[in-house]
Amino acid sequence: MKFMWFHLMPYTELPDDFREKHPSVWVDIHSSLFDPKRAHHMYNDFMDELEYAAECGFDAICVNEHHSNGYGLMPSPNLIATSLARRTRETPICVMGNSLALYNPPTRVAEEFAMIDVISGGRLIAGFPVGTPMDTCFAYGQNPSMLRERYLEAHDLVIRAWTEKDTFAFNGRFNQQRYVNIWPRPVQQPHPPVWIPGGGSVETWRWCAEKDYVYCYLSYYGYKAGKAIMDGFWAEMDRLGKDRNPYRAGFLQFVGVAETREQAMELYKEPAEYFYGRCLHVDGRWATPPGYVTEATQRAGLQSQVAKAAGSESTLGKGTQERFAGTAKDMQGIVDRGYVIIGSPDEVAEQLREVATSLNVGHFMLLLQYGNMNKELTKYNTRLFAEKVMPKLKDLFSEWEDRWWPKPMAAAERAVLPDFTATPRALAAE
C-alpha cells in the first residue's frame, strides 16, 4: 500500500460569511479576498508541510493544478514540484497534474515535466487531468466541445516528445509543430509513470487500461460516494481482461487522526467545515459547459443501474452544481457520509483498510491538510498518521507489484543537495 500526501493549497482566510456574500470560490472569486502578504505565509506553510510529509516517510508528495480558485493556489504545480525536488531527497513527487489542453504548445508540459524529472533524479509521477470545467472552459477559455480531443492529442504529442529520439514534425488536428525536439529528456525511460485523474467515464477507464496508466478517482466525497465509481472501474478491467492489481488505481481520501475519535471530531471540525462549506461553494453557472461531459457519459448517467443502485451517494453523471448542492457541510454529516475519515490511529487504520480492500486501491492520496487547518495541526495529523497508521497498513497488497511507481536514479549517482536554507552570509552572521 502506498500513502501519498496531497496538498490542494487552499486559501485559508476566506471570510466567515463567504457563502452568503460571494457567489463562488472559483472562476470569479473576488480579488479583494486575496491578500498577497497573507498568501506569502500560506505558500510557505504549505511547502513546509509537504516537506514535512516527506520527512515523516510518506511514499510520495502530491500537488495539483487549479485556476482562479480559492481552494487551490497552484495554477502552476510545476513551480512547487521543482522546489520540492530541491528540498527532498528520496520521496517521489506526484504532479497530479498538468491539464494538457491548457498548454500551448503542449510540448511545454513535456519540457517542464522532463525538467522536474531531471532535477529530482527521476522521482516524478506525471499526472494528466483533463481539468475541471471551471479551470479549463471558464478560467482558461477552452472550448468545451473540443477539450477532450485537444487533451488526447496533446497527450500523444507529449508522449512522442518524450520518447522519439529524433526531431519530428507533429501534424495534429489542433497542434502543428515543425520541429519537436525537447531538451531536457526525462531520466525515467521511456518516460515517467503516467497517472490519470478522471471522473467515472468508461472511455477514461478503457483508455487507462489500453495505455497501462494508473486511474485515479479524486473526489472530495470520500469512499462511500467513490465505491460505485471504483466498482465500475474494476468491472471494466475485468471485461478487458486486465488483472486486479490494486496499483492500477489511486483514490483520494480526507483523514483526521487524533488520540481518540472525540478529540478528532473536535480538532478537525473547523477545517473540515471550512472546506466543505466555503471551499466547495461553487456557482452553478460554472457547472456544465455543454460538451464537457461526453454523450456516452451523459447516457450512462441517465440510464446507469450503478447510479440508481448507489442512490444519492453517487456522483456518477452528475454535474458539479448537483454534486456541490447536496453535500453535507456540518462535521457530523461530513463524517457520517465518509468524506473525512476520523478517529484514533487504530480506528483510522481499520477504516482505511476497509476502504482500500473494498475499493481495491493501492495508492491512497491523502488530504491531511484541508480548509483552514493550520500548520501545527497539519503536522500533528501528518506525524500521527505516519507513525501510528501507516505501519499498520504498509503490508496491504504486498503480493502485488506496483509497476507504476517512479524509478529514480540510484542514490549514489544523484547530486548532493546542500543543507537548506541558504541565507546570505552577512545576514547569517548577525
Add this chain to the structure above:
Amino acid sequence: MLLRPAHPSNPGVRVSVSDPEVSFVELNGVQTRVWRKGSGPRIGFLAGLGGLPRWIPFLDRLAETRTVIVPSLPGFPGGGRGHAQLDDQLDWVVATRRLVGLAGLDGADLVGSSVGGALAAEVAALWPEAVRRLALIAPFGLYEEAEPPADPWAQRADAVPALLCADPENWRRLKAPPEGANSIEWPIEQTRASEAAARFLWPLGNTRLAKRLPLIQAPTLLLWGEQDRVMPRSYADRFAKGIAGPSEIRIIPGAGHLAELDQPDEVAKAILAWTA
C-alpha cells in the same frame, strides 16, 4: 392538421400547426434534416440557440405565403453530430454554405436567428449570389468590450428560459419532451444543440464577423427583441453600419433574444414584408 393553443397571452386565438415535409441531405457524411412546408418563393431559416427540436408557429406564418426550407445546423436537433468535425470558423462557414445549397436554397431569401444569424451573414458576405435578401434576428458574431453579450453557457439551468425568451414559457415549450420522446436521447439532443453553438462561438461569441460585414450586399433586415437579454440592442446599429447593402432595424416589442419564439406573428410579418 393539429390544433394547438397559441401564445398564452392570447388564449382565445388558436393557430393551425401541421407537420412539415421532412427530408435528409448528407453534409460531411452526416444525415442532416431539412424541413419544407408551404408554396411560393423559397425562404430559408437557420435556427438560433437551442435549435429546433420541434416545428414552431413562426415557420407556419412564413409558410402561409412562402416555401419555407429549414435545414438543421450541424449538431443542432436534426443535424446529428455534424458539429464534431467542425474545428474552426472556416469549417462552420463552409458547412453552412454547402447546407444552403443542399437544401435547395441557393439564391433564395435567408433568415438567420442568433447563432444561425451569424452563419447566414457569413454566407451572404462570402457568396453574394447565394442570398437574395437577408433577415437577421439578433445575430451573434460581434463583440464589444464595453457591452458584451450575455454568456449563454455560464448559466444555472433554471435561468436559461428567461434569458432566451421574454416569456420563459416559450423556451420551455420548445424544449419540453413531446409525448413518446426517448427520455434519455431527448435531453442529450438538447445539450448537443448547446454544445454545437458553443463549439462555434465559445467563449465570447466573437467570430470576427465585423471584418466581413462590408462584403454583405444583400438588403438586410435586422430584427431585435425589445427584451433581448443576450445580445445588446446597440449591436443592431453595429451590424447596420457594417453591412454594405441597404439595411433596416426593426425592434420587436414583447420579444426576447429568440424573437421568433416570443412573437412569431410580428417577426414573420416583418420578414415577409422585407422579402416580398
